[in-house]
Amino acid sequence: MSLEVASRMALNGPMLGKSITTAIPAVLSGRALTLTRAASVPVLQAQQQRRQLSVTPRPRAQGNNSGLLGVNNSNIPPSYFQRPRLPANTIIRFVPQQTAWIVERMGKFNRILEPGLAILVPFLDRIAYVKSLKEAAIEIPSQSAITADNVTLELDGVLYTRVFDAYKASYGVEDAEYAISQLAQTTMRSEIGQLTLDHVLxxxxxxxxxxxxxINDAAKEWGVVCLRYEIRDIHAPEGVVAAMHRQVTAERSKRAEILDSEGQRQSAINVAEGRKQSVILASEATRSQQINMATGEAEAILLRAKATAAGIDAVAKVISQGKEAAQGAVSLSVAEKYVDAFAKLAKEGTAVVVPGNVGDIGSMIASAMAVYGKVGDAQAKTMAAKALEKHNQDGEHSESSLNDAETPVQEMKRSMLASFEDARQK
Structure with missing residues (x-):
């Protein structure tokens, strides 16, 4: 029993459903090989359909290519709405995975076939739409758009979509792919018109x-969801591109100059800081040196003062004791210093003021001794005053004590004059 016989039996029966259920077992039991071959044909057709492109040109009739108005349409490109060939009704069909078939019965929507085995009613059921539930990539052709700063750009992109409702995708829009492509283009132009060129980039x-x-706000009624949109290429006018290149070059030159100036500034700061530290260290060293020198000079002056004071104390002690040898030595020392002073005056300057009797050494020595005598008289008076005070305290022999106090001075004068006289004779 062949498929044609089974179909006739199904149509002639009182109940269409029961005829189908009785005809199918007969076909399966009678001619298994024929059924297998018949069932393999839809599978091959479905595979060939999946290999075809989503948009295929509709074949033209041979002969006259004029349209309804008599216009020759041989050069008119195929319509975007042309669809691939739909699967035929062979009663038993196998729906591929991730595919939805829309079945119409007598021109009205009947059901959506899910992947797997499907049984159709011959002559009544028709596969009206085939929708793929996989993610699809739609190429958006290049188009012109004007930015907010009046720059014309050429843009193209790729749109990734997926059908989530086969019924809406079939009956909600004539061609969902074409509609969403046009919507993507208009939306892209609208969004770019709100941005400047810099913001677009x-x-x-x-x-x-x-x-x-x-796109998702408008395409949800079409049973299609937009997963993502990617702008692929942005082409600006040549003048704008050249201006952008000059701007980038100027910006990089500016950055290079700024970095160079920053480096010079930091270098100058480092040099100045080094000089500052050097001056500070040098001043610290000079200060320490001056402090050390001042400390040494102070100690030296103190030691000299102590030595001078000790010498003066020793001389005063000897003089107070009235030793003639000491007094003669003092007189000789005073005379030598007096003569040395005149010698220094002659060496230091060209004009020298000297006494009238500079050639008379004896008179010079006498003058020096006179000075020393005055000093001795002052010392003698001081000593006499002390002795008088002492005698006044005792209350006895005040006048004789004063005369006795002057006697050592006169003796010292005589001894000094004698020594100077001996020196003059020599």
Missing amino acids: KERAALNTNITTA
């Missing part, structure tokens, strides 16, 4: 997100 990710959101 910098905020491409935000622009893609805005376009995706706008």
Whole structure:
């Protein structure tokens, strides 16, 4: 029993459903090989359909290519709405995975066939639409768009979509792919018109997100969801590109000059800081040196003063004791210093003021001794005053004590004069 016989039996029966259920076992039991071959034909057809492109040109009739108005349409491109060939009704069909078949019975929507085995009613059921539930990539052709700063750009992109409702995708729009492609183009032009060129180049990710959101708001009634939109290429006019290149070059030159100036500034700061530290260290060294020298000079002056004081004390002690040898030595020392002073005056300057009797050495010595005598008289008076005070305290022999106090001075004068006289004779 062949498939044609089974179909006739199903149509002639009182109940269409029962005829089908009785005809199918007969076919399966009678001619298994024929059924296998018949069932393999739809599978091969479905595989060939999947290999075809989503848009295929409709074959033209041979002969006259004129349209309804008599216009020759041989050069007219195929319509975007042309569909691939639909699967035929062979009663038993195998629906591929991730595919939805829309079945119409007598021109009205009947059901959606899910992947797997499907049985159709001959002559009544028709596969009207075939929708793929996989993610599809739709190429958006290049188009012109004007930015907010009046720059014309050429942009193209790729749109990724997926059908989530086969019924809406079939009956909600004539061609969902074409509609969503046009919507993507208009939305992209609208979004770019709100941004400047710099923002378009910098905020491409935000622009893609805005376009995706706008497409989903409009495409949800078509049973299609936009997963993402990617702008592929952005082409600006040559003048704008040249200006951008000059701007980038100027910006990089500016950065290089800034970095160079920063380096020079830091170098000058480092040099100045080094000089500052050097001056500080040198001043610290000079200060320490001066402090050390001052400390040494102070100690030397103190030691000299102590030595001078000790010498003066020793001389005063000897003089107070009235030793004649000491007094003669003092007189000789005073005379030598007096003569040395005149010698220094002659060496240091060309004009020298000297006494009138400079050639008379004896008179010079006498003058020196006179000075010493005055000093001796003062010392003698001091000593006499002390002795008088002492005698006044005792209350006895005040006048004789004063005369006795003058006697050592006169004796010292005589001894000094004698010594100077001996020196003059020599």
